[in-house]
Amino acid sequence: MDFTECYGDTVSSLAVAARDRNVRLLRSLIRRGCDVDSRDNRGWNALHEAAAAGHAVCARDLLKAAAGSSQGCRAYVLSLTHEGESALYLAARRGHLVVVKLLLKAHADVNQQTNDLSSPLYAAVDGGYTELVELFVRKGAEVNGTHTASSWTCLHQAAYKGHGDIVRILVGVCRLEVYDDHRITPLFVAAQYGRRHCLQVLADAGASVNAQAADLATPLLIAAQEGHRGCVELLLDHGADPNLSCSDSWPQLPVHAAAEFGHEAILARLAALTDRSCDRGEGRVSPLYSAAKNDHGCCVALLLSAGFSPDGQDCSSYFGSACTSPLCCTLATGNGDPTWTFSDSARLLIAAGATLTGEAWAWILAACDSDVLQYVLRHRSFPGPERPSGVMSHHLSPEQWSRRLSPEELSGLMCKVFDMVCHASYWLPSLLGAGLEPSLLLAEPNVLEDMDSEGVNYFLEFVNWSTLSPPLKDILDRQKELITWGPLINLEGVPSLTHLCRLRVREQLGSVVLMQTDVVRQLDVPRELQMYLQFKNIPPPTCVTMATCTHTSRRGHGRPDAL
Template sequence: MDFTECYGDTVSSLAVAARDRNVRLLRSLIRRGCDVDSRDNRGWNALHEAAAAGHAVCARDLLKAAAGSSQGCRAYVLSLTHEGESALYLAARRGHLVVVKLLLKAHADVNQQTNDLSSPLYAAVDGGYTELVELFVRKGAEVNGTHTASSWTCLHQAAYKGHGDIVRILVGVCRLEVYDDHRITPLFVAAQYGRRHCLQVLADAGACVCVCACILKVFCEFTLRPWCSEDVFVPSVVGASVNAQAADLATPLLIAAQEGHRGCVELLLDHGADPNLSCSDSWPQLPVHAAAEFGHEAILARLAALTDRSCDRGEGRVSPLYSAAKNDHGCCVALLLSAGFSPDGQDCSSYFGSACTSPLCCTLATGNGDPTWTFSDSARLLIAAGATLTGEAWAWILAACDSDVLQYVLRHRSFPGPERPSGVMSHHLSPEQWSRRLSPEELSGLMCKVFDMVCHASYWLPSLLGAGLEPSLLLAEPNVLEDMDSEGVNYFLEFVNWSTLSPPLKDILDRQKELITWGPLINLGPCIHSIWAEVRVDKTCKRMMLSTDGLDLGNSLSL
């Protein structure tokens, strides 16, 4: 049943008078002998109404009337609604200090709990009524009890609501290291919701307790040990630890970094929070990962400087670039790269799936294949920083079927030119520019994926050949011409001398011509190859002049 809605036809006249603070009517009804304990559909009587309304005069008159009744004042003041709420609880929930004092004088139970485990103290904490909290603590209220289904204490609730003054009162009488059913402490709650004042009080209290415990231990060791034949027992004193972990191993520093509470992060670090404490049992998560995942740049910069760099490329670790790139926080990716984190990270497929062999693959795979997929800023930054283009990365780049994506990659990476003697470099290029050339492994990975995606040659073939890919590499797989469309075949043939094609390749072209799957360009005469050669050489020269690569590609054309 719903005991929160009041049905007017069930409320007594005395209760209405108390609710309306009509002292004259209330006294008149009492003199007429009206029942002071008459209940409505919620189980409320006139005292409950007076307490909720905060009218001390009405409450006092009702208590006097009850003292002369058969049930007595004590039983009356302890009467509960159908929700288990006492008059003291209702007054505390609304912050009525005078009524609370009156009810306590009438021997109200300060620890009476409601059906949902709340209490007068918990209600006062929730409402932020500092004077009431002080009063209840002086009257002996239970300060360490749990008052919710999730086992929150008054200290948890005070931290959650951000009532710093109340937290300061409670830390003097409560256990600091109390847990809810997820092993979350009040200090963790303060960090999670950005309650910096409360966090400061809790962290300071915990530090003070630890210092006192150390002093006590030293005192006992040096003072009592000479008189004891056995080891001196020093009782353990538990304070609010800034590194206390929840059931899922999350720490206050992790949750503060995740939620973007910079002040709380700084405070926790100042009090000894460990940025290298693993915060997950499923993967080696650190606070720096949380900051990167949610795009909190200032916090990320602070934590990146303190985090053990073994997470950068270490085996069994996870680079924070994964967290930033997967969520396309380009500013965070740029920050980590500038801080010296490797764009390649490490293979994390065992943690996050087969696509996560590198941060670049991870961000390329996110949403790839979706019509709304876009080439992310994170991917651009990683490529520009020199991320290794593995076969998996090439697969995602080619699968995008977007020539702009491929052209961006080729602006930052170049194909190898003619072999040079060891230690000899072109005078056109700096060592940094030469390092941007595709490695043999990267080129091999590209060719493997190209042969798997011949059907989409119209997207990638012009860009690759225009960037200087050696055409003979494509001829290593004869079937490439069989799977390529007519437009792609003709474009490819512009870069080779048709007369030098091997017999198997000529046979393929003849078959395609017969099946009308390929139509050769109009024959421009016997000089066609020399004309195309001149055009290609001219384009190549211009590209060498404009490109930072400037490689000598003249010998790479099969003319």
């Protein structure tokens, strides 16, 4: 730290002359008997100034003057500033080779350390002064000493700064497997900061490419995390193990780091080399979690195209209760935030056939966004006729058959639907429009009691309300008395013959075939009648907000964390 501007009066005239390289003035002051070791507020004397300025003539004159003093030249050349800096250190830090040679000839200590544990060699390495490094090594400088609070060696610093020529010098004299206080090696540092040339030198010299830090991170992991593709390729070429576990808290691999930080090219390389047991294996973690949690859609797409399962495995023990699958993990991320949007990763996983568990349905329904639900239902359909060769089944394409919800998925949906009846205005039109059989909703007697008035009216348009079971009719009568349900005029009478006919058509075709195929549009009847047969003449209910919803299901409702 330079205080000369603030405290100019504390600097000796001799020091000023040395700093300014004014040889004539410096010699004049020496002849007049000025003290060569006069210190300023930083503890600097004239020799420190001359060394820092890189003026060999001034330094030589000062050393000659000190030799004739009672202190002697040796003590003078070893004198330190308040920060423990010697003249040799100051000259090395600025790359003044001639001054360094002069000071070494005057018996300066090549290993004298500063207060912060630096040394002349470390300073030369830091500055990238190759000739100085070679000189200090020849003069016997300690090459394996630690010189920072983090216990870095000169080789660590050379790798960090990317000084490849200096690394090449040091690998011939240093221990390659030296560690800082996190057990990080110089090769690890080179990989972390993308110093490919230094990495090449270290790896060629035999430094371990699989040396693990205290937290088990490897050079390959850190290079993948930081996106240094060239370093990743070099490490793999030198035998780096992509299947070496890199964390003591969960089974992390380099492929996870590439997926987490969205480095697509590196991910593609590592995915091809990673043991596929991480895909679905028990006690392992699919890299889809890392990509999906951070919504790196390109990485999700890459992993899916490489054959990774969209379901992964249950990783809630590692990442929390929401992470029962990659889909649940990405749905949970940010859901509940007013700015939440349906992520690209979620869309890709659903399109790839990710299993829609009860937890996934909970997040989807809790989003209260019909566009989200409609996207899901465009890629997954409700079960249709059971016999592929049946009279009704020929209207379903092979793709429609392949993406039908499994019984477990349908059961999970219905469970969450009953829990979230209060928000039926959001999900009811989409589910019925996609072919959900209305009778499934009537399996829960309280479904009509907890649904808002508009939702009840909309639902009744899809059934024969005159044949509802006595318990359901009692619920409607009670709701009507409490004025919590205002029936439409047509719902208070006998269903029309046309309505009964379209219910019969749906019964014969099945809800999925009726709502999801063009079978009705093939009929030679007016467009209005086609729409009527598909229940498209019924206006959807107005969506209520979360804040205005007042009904409470007996099972509880709300966001998944309240279920």
